[in-house]
Amino acid sequence: MFDYPFISPRWRKVLADLWGNKLRTLLVVMSIAVGVFAVGMVYSSYLMFARDLDISWRSAAPASASLYADPFDQELVDSVRSLRGVKEAEGRRNVDLRVRTASGEWRQMYLTAIPDYSKQKVNIIKSQSGAWPPGDGDVLLERSSISELGLQQGESIEVETADGHKRRLKITGVVYDPSQIPSFFSGRCYGYINMDTLAKVDEERKLDQVNFVVEPWVLKGKETAPIEAVGRRAWSKLEEGDTTVFWLQANKPGEHQLQSLIDALVMLLTVLGVLSLLLGTFLLVNTVSAILTQQVRQIGIMKAIGARRGQILRLYLCLVGFYGVLALLIAAPLGALAASAVTGFIAQVFNFNSGGVELSPRVLLLEVTAAIVVPLFAAILPIWSGTGVTVREAVSDYGIGNLTGKSRLDKWIERIVERIKFLSRPVLLSLRNTFRRKGRLVLTLLTLTVAGTVFMAVFSVRASLYSTLDDALDYFHYDIAVGFTQNYRSARIDHEILRVPGVKAAESWGFTSGRVLKDERKESEDEASKNVFILAPPVTTRMIQPKIIKGRWLLSEDESALVVNTETLKDNPQLKVGNQAVLKIGHRRLKLTVVGIAKSTLTGPIVYAPYPWFTAAVQEAGGARSVQIVAQSDDPREQTELARKIEEHVKKNNLRVQNVDITWEQKQRIRSQFDILIVFLLIMAVLLAFVGALGLMGTMGINVLERTREIGIMRAIGASSLAIAKIFVVEALCIGVLSWLLGVMLALPIAALLSYQVGMMFLESPLAFSFSFLGVAIWLVLSALLSVAASLLPARNAAKLSVREVLGYE
Structure with missing residues (x-):
C-alpha cells in the first residue's frame, strides 16, 4: 500500500502500522485525544475564567465592605465616608417585596434605589439596554433576573408592597x-429604581x-481583617445615628464573592484533565507493549539485517509520535x-x-506536551x-507458547477453575485467559478501576451533600417563616397567623443583630467580632432543634443565659461554657453567661437567648420581629399557597412584612446549587469511563490478534463462531467485574476524602x-455493559476468522 520510492522503508513500516490496524490506531488516538482535550479545556477555561471574572468584577469598583441596617439618612453615609481609612462610601435603599412572574407565581424581589445613578463610584451598575437612569x-x-421572571x-x-398594596x-x-x-443562587430577583419611586412602593x-471602599494603605494582601476593623468603626457611626445595624459583609480584596465556588469547580476540572491524560497514557503503554509482542519476529529480522537497537527504538517512538500528532489535531480545536x-x-x-475563545500559546504548548x-x-x-x-529469541518465538502461566497466581487460578464444574469449557477458558497477560491486565484494570472509583465517589459526594443539607434543615421544624420590618406584639402576631386556615401552629420570636465584645471596655468595640444574629425563641420551642454539642439548651428559669453556635466561635474562641459573653x-451592652454550644450548618453565626428576659433587656418586652409557622399539610404546593395566604392576611391587618421564607423552597434551591457541582463530577466520571472502555476494547483487540493461532485450533476441532465470540465477551465481563470489586474497595476512602474537600471548599x-x-x-451495571x-467488535473479529486465515497468519 505504501510502496512509494520516495518513502524510506522505516517510514513505510510506521505508516503500515498506523493504517494496517485502523481500529487499534483509532483507539490509541482517541485515548490520547481525550486526555489532551480535557487538559486543554481545563487550562483554557481557567485562563478565560481568570480574565473574564477579573475584568467584570473590577469594572464594578466593588465595595470593600457593606453595612445593612434599619433606614437612616444620607448624613450617616457622609459620616462613614469621613472615617480614617475610607476612600469612598455610598448609600442605597433595598426594598424586599413580592413580584408576580409571567407564569403567575409570586417570588421574592429586591428593589434597590440609588440616589444618583450618574455619580456611582462603588458597586457600579451598568446599563445593558433601554432607558438610563430609571x-x-x-x-x-x-439581567440574571430576566429568565427567572419570564x-x-x-x-x-x-x-x-410590605403594606399589601x-x-x-x-x-x-x-x-x-x-x-x-x-x-x-440567591433565589431572589433584582430591580433598580430611583428614590422617587420608593413612595410608590410604600417606603420612606x-x-x-452603606457600601464603602478602603484606602489602599489599609489593605494587607487578601486579608479581610483590616477591612473588618474599618467596618466596625463604621458600624459604630451608624449606631450613633440611632439606627440598628444587622450585618457587616467584608469582601476579600480583588476577589469575586463566589470565587471560592468557581475555584472549586476549576479544581475538579483539573483533576478530570490529569486523570484522563494518565489513563490515556496507560492505554498507550498497553498498546505499544502489545505491538512489540506481536512484532517480535519483525524486530528479529530487522536486527538480522543490521538494524541497531537505537534505530528500532526511534522507529517505534516515531509511531508513538504519529499517534500523538493525530490526537492533537483532533483534541486541540475541540478543547478550545x-x-x-x-x-x-x-x-x-x-x-x-464572557470574552469568548482565547487561543493562548500556553494552552497550545500544554496540549503539545500532553499529546x-x-x-x-x-x-x-x-x-x-x-x-x-x-535474534535467536525473536526467531524462536511461537506467540502463545510462552504465555503458559507458571507463577503461584496462575497455579492458584488453575486450581480454582478446575473446581468449578458447572461452567462450560468456553467460560472456563475465558477465566484462564483473563490472567494470562498480567501486565496488560493491570493497566486495563487501572483505567476501569479509576473510572469506577470516581463514579462511585461522585455518588457518595452527592449523598453526603444531601445528607449535610438534610442535617442542616433538620434544625428547622417549621414550614414557613415570616419576617417583619419592625417589632410587633407577639400576641397580636400569633392571633393573626392562627386565623389563617391551614395553620397548625405558630410561634413568635425576638430577633435582632449585634456584636460580641471581648470585654466591657469602650475600646473593645473596635476589636469586636463580626455581627451575630440574636434569636430569642421561647425556651420550650419545638420549631427548631439545635444540636447541642457542649453544655445545655435554655431553661425556663434562665435569665441572662446564652447558647452560641459553632459558627460564632470562629470569631469568638473565648466563648466557652460557663464564660461570660458581652453583647453590644x-x-x-448585655452581659450573659454561655450555657451551651450548638452545632451550626448553613445557618451563619447565631446566638440564642431566652425570649422573656431578652425582649425585656432590649426594652421590647412582649415584642417579636418574626414568626415561625407549621402547616397542617405536608404537601409543598399547599405550603406555598398557605405562605401566600398568610402574607396577604397579615398585610391586610397592618403588619408590614419584610420577607416570607418557605423551608422546602430553600432546601430545593440549595440542592440545585449543589447539583452544579454534581454535574461537573459526573462529567468527569463519564469521561474517565469512556477512556476505560477504550482501554478495554484495545486490550480485547490485542488479545484477538495474539490468539489468532489458538482460535484456528478451536476452529479446526469444530468450535462455532458463537462459542469463540463468547470466550472474549466473558473475558471482558470478568475484567469489568474485577475492576468493579477493586473500585468498591477504593471508593470508600476516596469518597470520604473527596467529601471532606468539597465540604471545606463549599x-x-x-x-x-x-x-x-x-x-x-449503578456502576456494577454500567461496568458490565x-x-x-x-468486547463486541473484537469478539466479532475473532468469530470471523477462518482456518485458512489462521494458517496464513504470521
Whole structure:
C-alpha cells in the first residue's frame, strides 16, 4: 500500500502500522485525544475564567465592605465616608417585596434605589439596554433576573408592597450588577429604581445600606481583617445615628464573592484533565507493549539485517509520535470549543461577562506536551524492553507458547477453575485467559478501576451533600417563616397567623443583630467580632432543634443565659461554657453567661437567648420581629399557597412584612446549587469511563490478534463462531467485574476524602459523610455493559476468522 520510492522503508513500516490496524490506531488516538482535550479545556477555561471574572468584577469598583441596617439618612453615609481609612462610601435603599412572574407565581424581589445613578463610584451598575437612569415609576431589571421572571423590557411587573398594596412598575431597561449574587443562587430577583419611586412602593425616602471602599494603605494582601476593623468603626457611626445595624459583609480584596465556588469547580476540572491524560497514557503503554509482542519476529529480522537497537527504538517512538500528532489535531480545536462553552455556561450561572475563545500559546504548548511529549516518555520503557530481544529469541518465538502461566497466581487460578464444574469449557477458558497477560491486565484494570472509583465517589459526594443539607434543615421544624420590618406584639402576631386556615401552629420570636465584645471596655468595640444574629425563641420551642454539642439548651428559669453556635466561635474562641459573653446591641451592652454550644450548618453565626428576659433587656418586652409557622399539610404546593395566604392576611391587618421564607423552597434551591457541582463530577466520571472502555476494547483487540493461532485450533476441532465470540465477551465481563470489586474497595476512602474537600471548599466545614450504595449498584451495571460493549467488535473479529486465515497468519 505504501510502496512509494520516495518513502524510506522505516517510514513505510510506521505508516503500515498506523493504517494496517485502523481500529487499534483509532483507539490509541482517541485515548490520547481525550486526555489532551480535557487538559486543554481545563487550562483554557481557567485562563478565560481568570480574565473574564477579573475584568467584570473590577469594572464594578466593588465595595470593600457593606453595612445593612434599619433606614437612616444620607448624613450617616457622609459620616462613614469621613472615617480614617475610607476612600469612598455610598448609600442605597433595598426594598424586599413580592413580584408576580409571567407564569403567575409570586417570588421574592429586591428593589434597590440609588440616589444618583450618574455619580456611582462603588458597586457600579451598568446599563445593558433601554432607558438610563430609571424614571419615576420605572424599574430596570438585573439581567440574571430576566429568565427567572419570564418578563422582557417594555412590559410591566406587578409588585406587592410590605403594606399589601399592589403596584405596577414599567420595565424600561436591563442592567448588569457584577456585585450582586445571581438570582439562581440567591433565589431572589433584582430591580433598580430611583428614590422617587420608593413612595410608590410604600417606603420612606431613606437608605439602609452603606457600601464603602478602603484606602489602599489599609489593605494587607487578601486579608479581610483590616477591612473588618474599618467596618466596625463604621458600624459604630451608624449606631450613633440611632439606627440598628444587622450585618457587616467584608469582601476579600480583588476577589469575586463566589470565587471560592468557581475555584472549586476549576479544581475538579483539573483533576478530570490529569486523570484522563494518565489513563490515556496507560492505554498507550498497553498498546505499544502489545505491538512489540506481536512484532517480535519483525524486530528479529530487522536486527538480522543490521538494524541497531537505537534505530528500532526511534522507529517505534516515531509511531508513538504519529499517534500523538493525530490526537492533537483532533483534541486541540475541540478543547478550545469546549472551553468556550464551559466558560459561557459558568459566566451565565455566576453572572459575569464572557470574552469568548482565547487561543493562548500556553494552552497550545500544554496540549503539545500532553499529546506528544508525555506519550513519548511513557513509551520509552516498554519500547526499550521490547527491542532488547535477541535474534535467536525473536526467531524462536511461537506467540502463545510462552504465555503458559507458571507463577503461584496462575497455579492458584488453575486450581480454582478446575473446581468449578458447572461452567462450560468456553467460560472456563475465558477465566484462564483473563490472567494470562498480567501486565496488560493491570493497566486495563487501572483505567476501569479509576473510572469506577470516581463514579462511585461522585455518588457518595452527592449523598453526603444531601445528607449535610438534610442535617442542616433538620434544625428547622417549621414550614414557613415570616419576617417583619419592625417589632410587633407577639400576641397580636400569633392571633393573626392562627386565623389563617391551614395553620397548625405558630410561634413568635425576638430577633435582632449585634456584636460580641471581648470585654466591657469602650475600646473593645473596635476589636469586636463580626455581627451575630440574636434569636430569642421561647425556651420550650419545638420549631427548631439545635444540636447541642457542649453544655445545655435554655431553661425556663434562665435569665441572662446564652447558647452560641459553632459558627460564632470562629470569631469568638473565648466563648466557652460557663464564660461570660458581652453583647453590644445598638447602644446597649448585655452581659450573659454561655450555657451551651450548638452545632451550626448553613445557618451563619447565631446566638440564642431566652425570649422573656431578652425582649425585656432590649426594652421590647412582649415584642417579636418574626414568626415561625407549621402547616397542617405536608404537601409543598399547599405550603406555598398557605405562605401566600398568610402574607396577604397579615398585610391586610397592618403588619408590614419584610420577607416570607418557605423551608422546602430553600432546601430545593440549595440542592440545585449543589447539583452544579454534581454535574461537573459526573462529567468527569463519564469521561474517565469512556477512556476505560477504550482501554478495554484495545486490550480485547490485542488479545484477538495474539490468539489468532489458538482460535484456528478451536476452529479446526469444530468450535462455532458463537462459542469463540463468547470466550472474549466473558473475558471482558470478568475484567469489568474485577475492576468493579477493586473500585468498591477504593471508593470508600476516596469518597470520604473527596467529601471532606468539597465540604471545606463549599461550606468551610466537612460534609456529613454518607456512602452511596446506589452508586455501587449503578456502576456494577454500567461496568458490565461497558465491558460487553467494548468486547463486541473484537469478539466479532475473532468469530470471523477462518482456518485458512489462521494458517496464513504470521
